[in-house]
Every structure is written in structure tokens, then in C-alpha cells.
Amino acid sequence: MALMPDPIPFSGDPLWRASNERRDPDWVEAHLRSPASRFLPYWKNNPLTTATDAAVGQVPVAANAGDPCELVWLDNGVLHHLAERDRPVLLGLREGVAHFAVDLSPLEEPLAALGLEGAEFTDTRAAAGRLAAGEAGTLAHGRSLIDWHNRHRFCPACSHPTESRDAGSMRKCEACGAEHFPRTDPVVIMVAWHGNRCILGRQKAWAPNFYSALAGFIDQGETIEEAVRREVKEEVGLEVDEVEYRKSQPWPFPSSLMIGCFAHVTGDEEDVDPVELDGARWFTRDQIRAAVADPDPAKHGFGVPGPVAIAHHIIKDWSDQSES
Amino acid sequence: MALMPDPIPFSGDPLWRASNERRDPDWVEAHLRSPASRFLPYWKNNPLTTATDAAVGQVPVAANAGDPCELVWLDNGVLHHLAERDRPVLLGLREGVAHFAVDLSPLEEPLAALGLEGAEFTDTRAAAGRLAAGEAGTLAHGRSLIDWHNRHRFCPACSHPTESRDAGSMRKCEACGAEHFPRTDPVVIMVAWHGNRCILGRQKAWAPNFYSALAGFIDQGETIEEAVRREVKEEVGLEVDEVEYRKSQPWPFPSSLMIGCFAHVTGDEEDVDPVELDGARWFTRDQIRAAVADPDPAKHGFGVPGPVAIAHHIIKDWSDQSES
Numbered sequence: 246m247a248l249m250p251d252p253i254p255f256s257g258d259p260l261w262r263a264s265n266e267r268r269d270p271d272w273v274e275a276h277l278r279s280p281a282s283r284f285l286p287y288w289k290n291n292p293l294t295t296a297t298d299a300a301v302g303q304v305p306v307a308a309n310a311g312d313p314c315e316l317v318w319l320d321n322g323v324l325h326h327l328a329e330r331d332r333p334v335l336l337g338l339r340e341g342v343a344h345f346a347v348d349l350s351p352l353e354e355p356l357a358a359l360g361l362e363g364a365e366f367t368d369t370r371a372a373a374g375r376l377a378a379g380e381a382g383t384l385a386h387g388r389s390l391i392d393w394h395n396r397h398r399f400c401p402a403c404s405h406p407t408e409s410r411d412a413g414s415m416r417k418c419e420a421c422g423a424e425h426f427p428r429t430d431p432v433v434i435m436v437a438w439h440g441n442r443c444i445l446g447r448q449k450a451w452a453p454n455f456y457s458a459l460a461g462f463i464d465q466g467e468t469i470e471e472a473v474r475r476e477v478k479e480e481v482g483l484e485v486d487e488v489e490y491r492k493s494q495p496w497p498f499p500s501s502l503m504i505g506c507f508a509h510v511t512g513d514e515e516d517v518d519p520v521e522l523d524g525a526r527w528f529t530r531d532q533i534r535a536a537v538a539d540p541d542p543a544k545h546g547f548g549v550p551g552p553v554a555i556a557h558h559i560i561k562d563w564s565d566q567s568e569s
Numbered sequence: 570m571a572l573m574p575d576p577i578p579f580s581g582d583p584l585w586r587a588s589n590e591r592r593d594p595d596w597v598e599a600h601l602r603s604p605a606s607r608f609l610p611y612w613k614n615n616p617l618t619t620a621t622d623a624a625v626g627q628v629p630v631a632a633n634a635g636d637p638c639e640l641v642w643l644d645n646g647v648l649h650h651l652a653e654r655d656r657p658v659l660l661g662l663r664e665g666v667a668h669f670a671v672d673l674s675p676l677e678e679p680l681a682a683l684g685l686e687g688a689e690f691t692d693t694r695a696a697a698g699r700l701a702a703g704e705a706g707t708l709a710h711g712r713s714l715i716d717w718h719n720r721h722r723f724c725p726a727c728s729h730p731t732e733s734r735d736a737g738s739m740r741k742c743e744a745c746g747a748e749h750f751p752r753t754d755p756v757v758i759m760v761a762w763h764g765n766r767c768i769l770g771r772q773k774a775w776a777p778n779f780y781s782a783l784a785g786f787i788d789q790g791e792t793i794e795e796a797v798r799r800e801v802k803e804e805v806g807l808e809v810d811e812v813e814y815r816k817s818q819p820w821p822f823p824s825s826l827m828i829g830c831f832a833h834v835t836g837d838e839e840d841v842d843p844v845e846l847d848g849a850r851w852f853t854r855d856q857i858r859a860a861v862a863d864p865d866p867a868k869h870g871f872g873v874p875g876p877v878a879i880a881h882h883i884i885k886d887w888s889d890q891s892e893s
């Protein structure tokens with residue numbers, strides 16, 4: 246019997262998105278009024294969470310950065326606290342119960358305003374490592390939508406105000422008729438490799454000696470494979486022939502789709518030219534395996550991303566392969 | 570020796586995008602002034618083309634829908650015909666020569682205004698089947714960007730006008746400081762299959778008896794694989810377990826990235842429930858092979874997409890596999 250791996254962080258949202266039903270305003274309104282419906286509050290893009298087993302409304306148990314936590318869902322009393330323009334976004338249904346995301350960012354002291362104790366608004370990235378598998382998928386889904394609505398209140402075609410429709414899966418401009426849909430920005434992220442070594446790069450803003458997979462947004466008029474080749478060429482000046490898709494991840498900062506690949510580099514020039522990077526280096530499979538297994542950079546001379554990021558998983562997958 | 574296949578239509582753009590150099594306004598300006606630079610005009614989203622071997626400026630040879638054609642590039646004299654707000658978009662470099670796209674849509678009679686004979690603005694989709702491999706990639710790249718600029722003249726965050734930056738790879742709002750980047754919308758398109766049969770669907774607007782692969786936009790907080798499973802469930806009510814990525818295609822209507830997959834359906838229920846579709850049917854590998862080889866629907870009772878679309882290629886790839 247094989248142990249089933251958890252879904253990659255920020256995926257695995259168990260809610261059924263009700264793409265058809267949500268187009269019916271009466272259906273949506275009935276769910277907003279239902280006492281069974283559940284509402285996940287965000288404040289400045291971070292979700293409300295509580296330490297697992299803590300009862301909201303009581304004094305919280307002590308929680309530190311690594312303790313398990315869970316999302317906190319409120320009833321529709323929270324709707325009285327929303328600004329008129331901040332419509333709830335329907336995330337989906339579970340066992341017939343509607344789950345919405347709501348934005349409390351206009352409130353200065355949301356916890357006090359709602360009388361909540363034992364809960365806190367938690368940094369999204371930190372929460373991903375503390376939530377049960379799947380809950381981080383719901384969190385990512387809601388965060389991307391709440392943030393998109395906040396930054397798309399006006400029609401980019403004609404400048405008039407837009408309004409949320411279909412329970413948040415579209416914004417409509419009544420002035421020019423344009424319909425605007427939430428963005429998902431596809432990004433390629435790849436282990437560029439040759440023989441027994443791969444190239445990782447680092448950006449200036451990162452911690453010292455921290456390296457990760459090369460990555461970049463897919464451009465217009467490009468396939469996934471073309472984008473991988475262009476980015477490796479742009480970032481380190483090397484040519485890629487074969488590209489192998491491995492896995493993908495939603496990344497809600499603000500709304501990317503990370504497309505993880507292996508990229509076979511045709512040559513193995515020792516010197517790489519980190520055009521857009523602070524640096525880039527070759528690492529052997531043994532080096533990568535050691536760094537993945539123990540995140541302390543002091544032990545290996547370099548660090549790699551932790552399991553919240555797809556980079557960790559594709560780097561690990563590559564290092565687990567025998568040389569080919 | 571194996572024959573190398575052409576790139577999938579709308580891919581293969583041979584231009585180097587110069588992602589770093591284009592951030593330097595002086596560098597861009599020098600290329601706009603250069604007599605060597607080349608400009609591809611669009612009018613209402615369609616590119617200027619000429620029948621292959623026709624010399625622009627002379628009376629054209631007769632051209633029909635299937636004849637080969639090529640893109641027509643003009644010199645920077647075309648800049649005098651642009652509206653002030655319509656900045657040229659840099660597509661990229663080839664052998665040091667800058668290639669731009671420009672939009673002539675504000676002109677009522679662009680061919681007469683520019684004194685062009687032997688060239689015409691050609692429907693983008695029709696042109697894809699008539700251009701040499703790779704030229705359709707350049708066409709797709711330019712069309713997606715021109716269209717995006719036209720529909721994003723105002724800041725969706727604050728409603729103020731935005732301006733093109735970095736030779737068209739960004740629009741900046743000077744009022745609120747927001748930077749807006751062209752969209753690429755990822756779409757999953759999949760052959761949903763079980764044993765020796767696959768399910769294709771049809772939409773109401775399509776020609777009678779025309780069927781294609783199921784497809785839909787990737788939503789926020791979803792992996793590629795989750796989007797495939799959701800769309801198959803939404804469109805025909807069936808469960809998918811294994812998802813296999815096959816290939817991708819840029820689709821410039823207006824700017825999608827088609828991500829082509831095989832989706833293994835867990836059951837083989839005869840009745841499918843075409844919730845969002847006009848109809849959906851099971852087809853055997855033999856039926857698909859025959860329809861792919863001869864596009865006349867009268868011979869097989871149904872038709873499938875031609876090679877301009879990735880649907881054609883993934884359906885053909887699946888039908889070429891032996892049952893597994």
C-alpha cells in the first residue's frame with residue numbers, strides 16, 4: 246500500500262465551484278441569506294485563522310509560527326460589516342453548503358469590530374505550511390479573487406466603474422458592456438539540467454546563498470516549451486532542447502499558475518551568465534539532495550526553497566532521478 | 570532520418586524578444602528611428618499579408634483562401650499614420666533588426682492611406698493556415714499585444730489613463746503607480762477517454778455534427794490537473810483520475826495559452842450529460858482516425874477541428890495510440 250502524497254500547497258481546494266449555478270442571481274441571493282452558509286474573512290489579503298482545537302470566541306491557546314491552524318468561517322452576520330462595494334465572492338459548495346470569501350480590509354480593527362477572540366489574520370504564505378492539506382487551496386482561491394476584485398474596480402477599456410457579477414467570477418462594465426474575468430498568469434519554472442548537474446539562480450533580494458529554480462512569465466504567442474527555452478536563455482545564456490512538464494501549482498501572489506518543468510541544457514559550460522539574476526550556479530544531484538533534506542544553509546553552503554513552493558518539489562524530483 | 574514536424578500553428582515566432590534591452594527608452598527610440606526596422610501593420614486585429622511571391626506595390630496576383638501568403642513589413646514611414654496614443658509594440662529582434670507591430674485601426678481606408686497595392690488585411694485564423702511555419706507565431710504574438718493595448722487604456726485600479734512602457738510589454742498608470750502587464754489566459758483542453766473511446770463535445774454555435782475536445786479556462790487556486798478534472802465533470806458529468814500533459818499552443822483570440830492533455834475517465838457510462846454543451850458523444854479510435862484524415866463530415870457523420878487548432882493534434886495523437 247502506497248502512502249498518497251498531499252496535494253501541492255495552495256492546491257486541493259475541495260469546494261465545488263458551481264460555475265453554472267452561480268450565474269443565477271436568485272440562487273446566489275438565497276445562499277447569502279442562508280444561515281448555513283459560511284464566510285471566510287480576509288483582511289489586507291490575509292485569511293482569518295485559529296490555532297487548531299482553539300475555540301473561536303474564547304481566549305486563544307498560545308500559537309507559534311509552526312503550529313497547525315485552520316481557517317475560521319463566520320456566519321452571514323459578517324455581511325453587515327462589509328462596505329457596499331465589497332460583494333462576497335462565492336468559492337463553492339461542500340455538501341450543499343455555500344462557502345464565500347469576504348474582504349474586511351476597510352475595517353481598521355476587524356477583530357474588535359466583529360468581537361472575535363482566539364483568531365487572527367495570518368500571513369498567507371506562513372498559513373500554507375500550517376493548514377491541513379486542501380485548506381490552503383481554498384485560501385489561495387479566495388485570496389486571488391479578493392485581491393483581483395480590489396484592483397479591478399474600473400473598466401480598463403473605458404474607465405467606468407465595474408460591478409461584481411456571477412458571485413464574483415466576473416466584473417461587468419454597464420457603460421461599455423465589457424465583461425472582465427479574474428486573471429491567472431501562467432509562469433514557467435524549471436530545473437535547467439545537464440548530466441549530473443542543474444543550474445539554480447538567485448535574486449538580489451533573497452537571503453544570502455539562497456538559490457532556486459529559474460522562472461518567468463509566459464509571454465504572448467508562446468508555447469510552454471518556448472517560454473522555458475527563452476527564459477533559460479535570457480537568465481543564464483544557455484540553450485535548451487528537450488522540455489518535460491512535471492507538475493503545476495497555483496501561487497496566489499497575486500494569481501499565478503506555476504508550470505513546473507525539467508529543461509535539458511544542450512551544453513555544460515562552467516560559466517553561466519546571470520543576465521537578470523544576482524547569480525547562478527551549477528549544483529550536483531548529491532548537493533541538491535542534501536540541501537532538500539536539511540534546510541540549514543550553513544551545512545551545505547547554500548539553501549533551496551521549502552515545500553510550500555513548487556521549486557522545492559521539482560528540484561527534489563530531479564535530484565531523486567539517476568543520471569540519464 | 571526523421572522529418573521534423575512544423576511548430577504548432579501560432580507558435581514558432583523566431584524573433585528574440587529583447588526583454589532586457591526594451592526597458593531602455595533610448596534603445597527603443599533608436600530602433601524606431603532606424604531605417605532598417607520593420608513594422609507589421611494590423612487593422613481591426615488582422616495582419617497585413619500578401620500572396621507569396623507577389624510584390625507589394627504592384628497589382629496583386631489572384632489569391633484564394635488556401636494560397637500561401639506572407640506577412641507584409643513596412644518601414645518606419647508608417648509611424649506618420651499612427652494615432653498619438655497607438656504606440657508601436659516591439660515584437661523582437663532578428664539578426665539585429667527590430668520588428669514592431671503597429672495598429673492602423675483608426676484609419677478608415679488603411680490600404681489607400683498608405684498607398685499599398687497587392688496586400689490585404691487577412692483574417693488571423695485563415696492566415697495561420699497560409700503562412701510559413703513560425704510566421705503565424707509572430708502574427709499571434711502581435712495580435713494578442715495590439716488587442717490588449719486597445720482594451721487596457723485605463724487603469725483598472727483607479728480609472729486614470731495608462732501609457733505604454735517598455736516598447737509595449739507593460740502599461741503604467743502615472744496616477745496611482747500601478748503597472749499592468751499583458752494577459753495570457755491559461756485554458757485546459759483535453760481528450761477525455763476510457764479504453765478505446767473518447768468523448769468530444771459540441772457547442773450550439775458550431776456547424777452541425779462538428780465535435781471537438783472539451784476545454785475551459787483554468788480558475789484561481791487550481792492546478793492544471795484539477796482544472797481538467799473540474800471541466801470534464803462540469804461539461805459531461807464524468808470523473809477523471811490520471812491527467813497527462815501533451816503539448817501547448819498560444820491561441821490569439823484574444824490571448825489564451827491552450828494546455829493540451831489526455832484525461833482518463835474512470836467509468837464508461839454510455840450516457841453523458843452535456844451540462845454546458847449542445848451535445849457530447851463517445852467516438853472510437855477508428856472513428857477519430859478517419860475523421861482526422863478526411864475532414865468531410867459527410868463521410869463519417871461528424872467533423873473535427875482542422876490542424877490550425879491544438880484540438881486536432883491532441884485528438885490525432887490519442888487516436889494514433891493503441892488501446893491501453
